[in-house]
Amino acid sequence: MTTVADYGTYETAWCPGCGNHAILGAMKEALAASGLAPHQVLFVSGIGQAAKAPHYLNANVFNGLHGRALPAATGAKLANPALKVIVESGDGCTYGEGGNHFLAAVRRNIGLTVIVHDNQVYGLTKGQASPTSDEGFVTKAQPEGVHAEPFNPVETAVALKANFVARGFSGMPAHLAGLIRLALAAPGFALIDVLQPCVSFNKVNTFAWYRQRVRELPSDYVPTDWAAALMTGARWGAEIPIGVIYRGSRPAYEDRVPALAAGPLVGRQVDREQLAAIVDHLK
Amino acid sequence: MTEKTVTVLIGGEAGQGLVTVGQLLSKALVRAGWRICVTQGYQSRVRGGHNTWAIRFGAGEIGAPTESVDLLVALDQETVEIHKGALTPHALLIADEKLDALGLPGLSVPFAKLAAAKYANVAALGVAGTLLGLSEELMAGAVEELFGKKGTETAAENRRALAEACRWTMSANTSFPLPGQPSPALPRIMLNGNEALALGALSGGLRFLSFYPMTPSTSIALTVVAHAAALGVVAEQAEDEIAAVNMAIGASFAGAPALVTTSGGGFALMVEGVSLAAMTETPLVVMLAQRPGPATGLPTRTGQEDLEFVLHAGHGEFARAVLAPGSPEECFLIARKAFFLAELFQGPVFVLTDQFLADSYRAVDPFEVRELPAVRAGFAGEIAVPYRRYANTADGVSPRLLPGQTHHLVIADSDEHTEEGHLTEDLAVRNLMVAKRLAKVEGLRWEVIQPRLDGPAGADLLLVSWGSTGAAAVEAAADLCARGTAVSTLHFTQLWPLDPGQFLGSLRAAKRVVFIEGNATGQFERLVRRETGFEGAGNVRRFDGLPITSGHILRELAVAGLVKE
Numbered sequence: 083m084t085t086v087a088d089y090g091t092y093e094t095a096w097c098p099g100c101g102n103h104a105i106l107g108a109m110k111e112a113l114a115a116s117g118l119a120p121h122q123v124l125f126v127s128g129i130g131q132a133a134k135a136p137h138y139l140n141a142n143v144f145n146g147l148h149g150r151a152l153p154a155a156t157g158a159k160l161a162n163p164a165l166k167v168i169v170e171s172g173d174g175c176t177y178g179e180g181g182n183h184f185l186a187a188v189r190r191n192i193g194l195t196v197i198v199h200d201n202q203v204y205g206l207t208k209g210q211a212s213p214t215s216d217e218g219f220v221t222k223a224q225p226e227g228v229h230a231e232p233f234n235p236v237e238t239a240v241a242l243k244a245n246f247v248a249r250g251f252s253g254m255p256a257h258l259a260g261l262i263r264l265a266l267a268a269p270g271f272a273l274i275d276v277l278q279p280c281v282s283f284n285k286v287n288t289f290a291w292y293r294q295r296v297r298e299l300p301s302d303y304v305p306t307d308w309a310a311a312l313m314t315g316a317r318w319g320a321e322i323p324i325g326v327i328y329r330g331s332r333p334a335y336e337d338r339v340p341a342l343a344a345g346p347l348v349g350r351q352v353d354r355e356q357l358a359a360i361v362d363h364l365k
Numbered sequence: 366m367t368e369k370t371v372t373v374l375i376g377g378e379a380g381q382g383l384v385t386v387g388q389l390l391s392k393a394l395v396r397a398g399w400r401i402c403v404t405q406g407y408q409s410r411v412r413g414g415h416n417t418w419a420i421r422f423g424a425g426e427i428g429a430p431t432e433s434v435d436l437l438v439a440l441d442q443e444t445v446e447i448h449k450g451a452l453t454p455h456a457l458l459i460a461d462e463k464l465d466a467l468g469l470p471g472l473s474v475p476f477a478k479l480a481a482a483k484y485a486n487v488a489a490l491g492v493a494g495t496l497l498g499l500s501e502e503l504m505a506g507a508v509e510e511l512f513g514k515k516g517t518e519t520a521a522e523n524r525r526a527l528a529e530a531c532r533w534t535m536s537a538n539t540s541f542p543l544p545g546q547p548s549p550a551l552p553r554i555m556l557n558g559n560e561a562l563a564l565g566a567l568s569g570g571l572r573f574l575s576f577y578p579m580t581p582s583t584s585i586a587l588t589v590v591a592h593a594a595a596l597g598v599v600a601e602q603a604e605d606e607i608a609a610v611n612m613a614i615g616a617s618f619a620g621a622p623a624l625v626t627t628s629g630g631g632f633a634l635m636v637e638g639v640s641l642a643a644m645t646e647t648p649l650v651v652m653l654a655q656r657p658g659p660a661t662g663l664p665t666r667t668g669q670e671d672l673e674f675v676l677h678a679g680h681g682e683f684a685r686a687v688l689a690p691g692s693p694e695e696c697f698l699i700a701r702k703a704f705f706l707a708e709l710f711q712g713p714v715f716v717l718t719d720q721f722l723a724d725s726y727r728a729v730d731p732f733e734v735r736e737l738p739a740v741r742a743g744f745a746g747e748i749a750v751p752y753r754r755y756a757n758t759a760d761g762v763s764p765r766l767l768p769g770q771t772h773h774l775v776i777a778d779s780d781e782h783t784e785e786g787h788l789t790e791d792l793a794v795r796n797l798m799v800a801k802r803l804a805k806v807e808g809l810r811w812e813v814i815q816p817r818l819d820g821p822a823g824a825d826l827l828l829v830s831w832g833s834t835g836a837a838a839v840e841a842a843a844d845l846c847a848r849g850t851a852v853s854t855l856h857f858t859q860l861w862p863l864d865p866g867q868f869l870g871s872l873r874a875a876k877r878v879v880f881i882e883g884n885a886t887g888q889f890e891r892l893v894r895r896e897t898g899f900e901g902a903g904n905v906r907r908f909d910g911l912p913i914t915s916g917h918i919l920r921e922l923a924v925a926g927l928v929k930e
Contacts, residue, residue: 157615
């Protein structure tokens with residue numbers, strides 16, 4: 083049986099009070115509750131404070147380039163669909179630098195569990211606006227405030243019919259662990275956008291700010307109704323819904339690839355007879 | 366006609382079925398036992414423009430085109446006008462009777478009487494093939510293979526057009542001299558450089574391909590895609606080249622030998638990924654089919670402009686190998702070698718080709734794929750516990766386990782990292798890791814492909830070439846030798862790392878050394894100078910987008926005063 087202890091305890095480089103700590107704890111709890119052993123799990127991350135998270139637990143890790151976690155994870159999943167591949171990075175990495183990959187990965191519905199630490203600011207580079215920063219958010223790089231409409235990842239993922247779309251809050255770790263557990267069990271692309279205050283560089287979207295606004299979805303909410311989910315996903319401001327916002331039923335991408343019907347690519351032998359026939363056909 | 370070869374050029378607009386005629390005629394020539402070298406000239410458009418398919422054929426091996434034309438098959442008036450000046454003294458023209466032959470000798474063909482307009486291209490095949498001594502049966506076989514699947518009516522109409530054209534040509538009573546005797550006893554395969562790269566990769570253990578379409582590389586990917594399901598390979602068209610290279614690295618990390626295919630502009634987007642493969646020590650093969658740049662450049666033409674680009678691509682310092690095949694046979698072998706090198710040294714390996722070689726069909730002895738080994742991803746030996754992905758070793762190569770295949774955890778990081786794979790800012794560890802990664806350069810040096818010296822050491826003139834220009838250099842040397850100058854050639858198929866011990870003696874022994882390459886700045890010439898201090902006597906460069914030919918080399922050598930006219 084897997085326990086939280088199997089996932090280890092590490093010293094982190096995060097600020098005291100950072101929302102990342104609670105996400106890390108919720109992740110370990112969800113992994114243990116899912117019965118996944120560390121060697122069965124591959125974490126893929128990009129660059130940013132959130133992207134360091136996989137270094138702080140026991141698992142396989144590919145910590146790649148800024149913005150490029152999703153394609154690296156897609157390659158790994160296609161090479162070995164037996165791996166439980168989890169992508170963990172921030173809002174800048176996933177929605178900014180990696181925006182095109184985010185759209186493509188959702189469209190493919192590739193079997194990845196994607197946890198985005200969304201603090202609406204760039205932390206590692208010390209406080210510039212991110213794609214999810216609210217309009218008017220003032221930083222040293224945006225002294226007149228952000229002039230762009232914030233990117234709503236939840237609304238976008240629902241619009242493109244990701245199989246599992248949720249929003250969590252790092253101030254409610256037990257609720258978040260539950261969401262991660264559901265996401266790990268969902269086939270296809272699963273996104274959890276996690277609201278996570280940056281205590282150093284975001285003095286607007288604080289714990290208190292989120293706590294006043296987050297609302298758990300009512301128990302009679304039906305996440306399989308796409309049109310309703312789209313409306314729910316679009317909600318942002320005075321009230322921010324958290325929970326499982328959408329559940330779809332598209333087949334996972336890896337289940338549609340002919341070469342994978344016979345199992346993972348890793349360890350396969352070249353079919354020399356088949357290859358010889360292909361060469362012979364060129365005569 | 367040069368002494369031992371004939372060049373047939375088929376010209377017309379895109380959309381006229383010119384490629385079909387070219388492919389079918391090439392196939393029939395190969396089946397008749399001829400060796401061929403095809404040069405495709407096309408424009409970045411789907412309809413219209415002026416496109417060409419040139420087949421140089423003969424009994425012996427041919428690796429370069431000629432600029433002169435012996436048989437011109439004109440599907441439109443523009444072809445007659447553009448290529449009139451390139452015709453050899455005894456050349457013939459095959460053209461519709463409605464076109465103006467401009468007084469050129471040849472066959473004025475009543476295509477409208479032979480076949481409906483839709484089948485005129487197959488009728489043109491019949492006329493040209495019959496003139497070249499190909500039997501109707503041989504051509505019919507190739508036509509049926511191509512059109513057989515399209516329904517009986519199309520197949521029957523094509524068959525009828527071919528028969529009418531063959532009959533008409535026989536009765537025209539025109540003869541065309543052939544370049545010797547073909548050897549039909551040895552059935553050869555017909556394929557181009559890109560197809561050979563794909564087959565080499567597949568035989569070498571390729572399991573994962575990601576790509577974004579870009580001329581002239583696309584047909585490598587399409588060849589893999591065509592066989593992916595049958596051979597258990599995942600081939601993914603990525604959303605962009607950045608995704609493609611990161612997908613390949615992710616797949617390779619997880620245990621699937623991986624490839625990306627692209628051209629210069631696409632590779633520009635992959636460059637950070639190259640650095641990632643090096644830092645995470647993940648095997649990666651990059652096939653780059655060159656075309657003239659900068660930027661979009663000449664999208665459908667050829668060149669050798671990206672050597673310095675791949676040599677320096679990626680920030681930071683790390684080991685890499687750059688290979689440059691010169692023929693489809695070498696494409697096959699070098700594609701295989703690239704996979705072994707990538708796995709052995711756990712990093713990026715480049716295969717540089719170009720549009721000419723990519724699209725150049727040849728007759729090749731079949732590859733004996735049943736006998737060839739394939740690469741195995743990952744380390745299969747005894748593992749020291751605790752497992753450390755980047756354990757320091759003398760040769761810089763650490764045991765590479767694959768995630769999920771054992772109970773050991775595999776940790777890879779693009780940050781500087783410890784032997785365990787965790788990010789670090791310990792500068793002593795940094796120094797250790799830099800030394801470990803660069804130690805792989807030494808191992809790569811042991812694997813360098815020896816450049817091929819043809820002709821005596823100490824010749825009057827040594828022509829140095831790389832990649833697809835080798836055969837033109839050999840042909841130019843033979844021509845000069847026949848005229849009394851002692852000329853040798855030195856051909857490189859690996860451009861990095863270089864092992865000066867393999868070639869510096871040859872360079873020094875020759876009276877004069879001339880570097881031949883398809884770029885304006887002498888990239889390889891300067892690389893050799895940088896690594897060895899050796900200065901050549903001159904160079905032949907070409908950057909107009911056309912392949913380097915023997916004729917081009919001879920002209921340039923004469924202009925430079927390096928040989929007598």
